[in-house]
Amino acid sequence: MVDVLDRPLVMDEPAHESHGPSGVLKWITTTDHKVIGLSYTITAVIMMVIGGAFAEIIRAQLATPNGTLVSLAQYNELFTMHGSVMIYLFAGPFAFGALANIIVPIQIGAPDMAFPRLNALSYWLYLTGAITMLSGFFTAGGAANFGWVAYAPLSNSVNTPGAGADLWIGGLLLTGFSAIFTGVNLVATIFYLRAPGMTMFRMPIFTWNLLVTAILILLAFPVLTAGLIMLYADRHFGTHIFSVAGGGVPVLWQHIFWFWGHPEVYILALPFFGMVTEILAVFSRKPVFGYKGMIFATLSIAALSLGVWAHHMFTTGVVLLPFFSIMSLLIAVPTGIKIFNWIGTMWRGEIWFSTAMLMAIGFVVTFLIGGLTGIYLASPPLDFFTHDTYFVVAHFHSVVMALVLAAMGGLYYWGPKITGYLLNERLGKIQFWFLFIGTQVFTLPLYLLGLRGMPRRMAIYPHDPQWKFLNDLSTVGAVLIGISTIVFVLNVVVSWKKYPAGDNPWDGQTLEWFTTSPPPHHNFYRLPPIRSERPTWDYNHPEHRSVPHGHVEVDQ
Amino acid sequence: MESPALPPQGASTRSRRWRRVRRAAVLPLAALALSGCTVPTFGAAPGDTTSSRSVFHLWQGFSIGAAIIGTLVTVLILYAVLRYRRHGDAIPKQSQYHIPLELTYTIVPILIIIGLFAATLVVENKELANPKTNVTIDVNAFQWGWKFSYPGYSAVVIGQTTQDPTMMMPVNTNVHINLTSTDVVHGFYVKAFNFSRYALPGVLNQFTFRAVNTGDFFGQCTQLCGLYHSLMFFNVKVVTMPQYQAWLASFNNSSSASAANAFSTAQRQQTSSIVPSKPYLSKGAN
Numbered sequence: 001m002v003d004v005l006d007r008p009l010v011m012d013e014p015a016h017e018s019h020g021p022s023g024v025l026k027w028i029t030t031t032d033h034k035v036i037g038l039s040y041t042i043t044a045v046i047m048m049v050i051g052g053a054f055a056e057i058i059r060a061q062l063a064t065p066n067g068t069l070v071s072l073a074q075y076n077e078l079f080t081m082h083g084s085v086m087i088y089l090f091a092g093p094f095a096f097g098a099l100a101n102i103i104v105p106i107q108i109g110a111p112d113m114a115f116p117r118l119n120a121l122s123y124w125l126y127l128t129g130a131i132t133m134l135s136g137f138f139t140a141g142g143a144a145n146f147g148w149v150a151y152a153p154l155s156n157s158v159n160t161p162g163a164g165a166d167l168w169i170g171g172l173l174l175t176g177f178s179a180i181f182t183g184v185n186l187v188a189t190i191f192y193l194r195a196p197g198m199t200m201f202r203m204p205i206f207t208w209n210l211l212v213t214a215i216l217i218l219l220a221f222p223v224l225t226a227g228l229i230m231l232y233a234d235r236h237f238g239t240h241i242f243s244v245a246g247g248g249v250p251v252l253w254q255h256i257f258w259f260w261g262h263p264e265v266y267i268l269a270l271p272f273f274g275m276v277t278e279i280l281a282v283f284s285r286k287p288v289f290g291y292k293g294m295i296f297a298t299l300s301i302a303a304l305s306l307g308v309w310a311h312h313m314f315t316t317g318v319v320l321l322p323f324f325s326i327m328s329l330l331i332a333v334p335t336g337i338k339i340f341n342w343i344g345t346m347w348r349g350e351i352w353f354s355t356a357m358l359m360a361i362g363f364v365v366t367f368l369i370g371g372l373t374g375i376y377l378a379s380p381p382l383d384f385f386t387h388d389t390y391f392v393v394a395h396f397h398s399v400v401m402a403l404v405l406a407a408m409g410g411l412y413y414w415g416p417k418i419t420g421y422l423l424n425e426r427l428g429k430i431q432f433w434f435l436f437i438g439t440q441v442f443t444l445p446l447y448l449l450g451l452r453g454m455p456r457r458m459a460i461y462p463h464d465p466q467w468k469f470l471n472d473l474s475t476v477g478a479v480l481i482g483i484s485t486i487v488f489v490l491n492v493v494v495s496w497k498k499y500p501a502g503d504n505p506w507d508g509q510t511l512e513w514f515t516t517s518p519p520p521h522h523n524f525y526r527l528p529p530i531r532s533e534r535p536t537w538d539y540n541h542p543e544h545r546s547v548p549h550g551h552v553e554v555d556q
Numbered sequence: 557m558e559s560p561a562l563p564p565q566g567a568s569t570r571s572r573r574w575r576r577v578r579r580a581a582v583l584p585l586a587a588l589a590l591s592g593c594t595v596p597t598f599g600a601a602p603g604d605t606t607s608s609r610s611v612f613h614l615w616q617g618f619s620i621g622a623a624i625i626g627t628l629v630t631v632l633i634l635y636a637v638l639r640y641r642r643h644g645d646a647i648p649k650q651s652q653y654h655i656p657l658e659l660t661y662t663i664v665p666i667l668i669i670i671g672l673f674a675a676t677l678v679v680e681n682k683e684l685a686n687p688k689t690n691v692t693i694d695v696n697a698f699q700w701g702w703k704f705s706y707p708g709y710s711a712v713v714i715g716q717t718t719q720d721p722t723m724m725m726p727v728n729t730n731v732h733i734n735l736t737s738t739d740v741v742h743g744f745y746v747k748a749f750n751f752s753r754y755a756l757p758g759v760l761n762q763f764t765f766r767a768v769n770t771g772d773f774f775g776q777c778t779q780l781c782g783l784y785h786s787l788m789f790f791n792v793k794v795v796t797m798p799q800y801q802a803w804l805a806s807f808n809n810s811s812s813a814s815a816a817n818a819f820s821t822a823q824r825q826q827t828s829s830i831v832p833s834k835p836y837l838s839k840g841a842n
Contacts, residue, residue, distance in 0.1 A: 076782075147780045244758035291652060326673050329672060339629060346636040351637065351641055353642075382611065385751060387778065389778065456778070459786045460787075463774065547652060
């Protein structure tokens with residue numbers, strides 16, 4: 001019996017496989033998770049470029065104390081839309097829409113997502129939401145300008161009367177529904193469509209992280225949806241939920257927003273943690289160190305993330321400080337476990353410095369900075385001191401730029417699986433160094449600026465010309481990051497269908513490297529026996545299976 | 557495939573490596589101890605109130621911890637990256653778990669977190685205590701300016717955007733601040749006091765400053781509040797008690813006071829529908 005099971009599971013390859021229509025019609029009508037995932041990837045990268053362009057304008061404006069590149073009103077629109085595009089339209093959809101959509105079904109040996117049509121709906125809602133939100137720029141009053149957090153009562157119809165704000169709410173509602181549907185789909189896929197032998201504790205870390213992300217989406221996004229509907233009702237139907245005049249409570253918006261907003265931080269981060277975990281293991285030629293510890297760390301991060309929202313509200317004076325402080329501080333523990341596990345994965349490995357690996361190591365270093373500065377902000381007295389200054393801006397840009405490094409690593413690592421072609425490694429390394437050095441030159445001066453008292457969201461700083469030097473330094477970093485994006489686009493153009501990847505270019509360990517690049521319509525014609533979380537590795541290197549701690553090797 | 561030649565794992569190599577790791581961890585601590593009592597500022601400043609100094613010391617404590625942990629992890633990453641570069645086609649030992657090590661880096665961080673939390677609680681309770689005092693200032697934030705009034709006195713100072721109003725307060729005295737907002741959320745932030753607090757519509761936020769130095773300090777709104785957010789400045793002028801009393805007295809029967817009052821009345825009428833008649837006390841202030 002064992003013998004039979006240990007042979008690859010083989011299905012007949014059909015002589016002729018119908019894929020339905022081709023070209024644009026295929027793109028519009030497809031329910032194939034790989035095509036949808038690719039649409040997600042391309043759309044999200046375009047959003048990253050748009051959000052990045054806003055950032056470059058912001059940094060150019062701040063290069064002088066009395067910048068006149070944009071007006072005060074335009075500046076408010078720019079940072080609002082920069083944050084909104086990057087969080088709602090790039091980082092989230094890229095994390096759980098793009099690579100998750102493509103990779104998760106293949107990693108668990110599934111033919112597609114559980115609900116392919118719902119998956120297509122998710123993408124079209126996302127695209128519609130993105131266009132809706134961005135179309136605010138074409139209205140008379142301009143785009144939304146109340147910050148990406150839209151604090152009430154600044155976001156009410158008296159203070160922000162324009163249509164741009166309504167389009168922002170509408171766009172966010174649509175992308176929110178897209179996220180919820182993707183969450184449903186991921187949970188159902190991971191629970192019900194795993195290949196025979198793929199038990200929960202044999203799932204790759206990336207899939208595990210996406211499962212936890214999807215559960216967090218289902219817990220957090222409906223709250224945001226409800227909040228947005230309340231905000232819209234306040235603006236147009238006079239419900240006074242967030243207005244003092246009608247007996248409402250403005251700070252309620254902050255509670256609702258951050259009850260979504262802090263889990264959202266981990267909804268963004270966990271998929272990228274998963275990507276990095278896979279990349280570090282493959283390019284060190286080792287299994288993930290502390291695999292189960294990693295999963296428990298992810299689960300505890302998710303659990304804690306639901307009880308920390310009010311650390312964004314320490315300076316409101318109306319939250320229970322010690323509770324939210326200790327919960328926030330505790331998140332450092334599972335996050336620390338992850339960092340040590342990542343180091344343990346590289347330890348005594350044979351590290352191959354491919355572009356993907358460089359991006360993953362760059363992620364760990366940058367995320368370490370963002371993580372350590374996050375611990376300060378979990379302490380209310382230190383938060384009073386740095387809240388709403390550039391220290392906070394620097395902290396979360398260290399974190400999100402680390403995620404951008406991880407995203408790029410994911411594209412270099414999994415891109416060949418989807419397209420069948422590798423990207424140019426030399427250009428990739430040039431891109432890495434621009435991105436990594438640019439990130440540090442961009443974020444590190446912002447920490448000092450915050451400590452010297454520069455508040456965020458200021459279009460000009462006429463009283464404090466001494467802040468110019470650090471701002472200029474940060475602007476230089478932003479330019480370096482911009483160059484790295486150009487190098488990336490150049491790389492895609494230069495490498496277009498040039499370097500065939502083969503099925504398993506990196507000596508990968510998980511199921512997606514067992515099938516062809518790109519995978520066939522329903523992903524697999526044969527599957528290896530799944531006896532660990534590394535079926536492809538076990539199949540290719542049967543004599544090099546994982547060694548548990550305390551295991552005594554018997555020489556043959 | 558034959559198993560790859562592993563590097564020697566003898567006790568001598570391991571202990572040498574451990575010694576190296578230990579030395580790397582101990583060196584920064586030793587350097588810190590040798591430098592005497594001049595703990596680096598880590599980019600922050602002690603500030604000019606009693607609380608700002610406690611916050612500064614907390615900042616230093618957190619920074620020492622962050623520096624040690626950050627250095628340790630960076631050294632580990634660098635060591636791994638430099639030492640374990642791929643040399644050939646060999647496959648390393650596929651070790652996956654090391655329970656004692658994993659437990660260590662779970663339990664030690666928990667202990668560190670408990671320490672940081674304890675230090676946080678001490679400073680927080682001190683900073684948010686509201687001791688009894690005779691000096692109270694009502695601070696009202698509005699789009700886009702500040703109003704400072706002194707209950708029991710006719711002194712009122714109002715200024716918008718470019719006018720930069722000044723909040724007068726005495727040195728070495730507990731000064732009680734009642735912070736409110738007329739319209740949207742604003743942030744009351746004085747850099748030299750290492751402190752900020754939201755001015756929330758419908759909420760009375762109360763806290764106490766005790767300045768230890770006289771001088772002029774700069775303050776501004778930190779929470780996005782609309783078009784002129786970038787220009788919502790104010791000044792804090794800390795003076796001696798006699799100077800403060802004299803300044804308060806100068807408002808009696810002076811023309812500037814009536815002008816300020818007239819402005820304030822206009823302001824109040826304009827926004828009276830939004831200002832709550834009975835603002836409730838905030839929990840964080842108690």
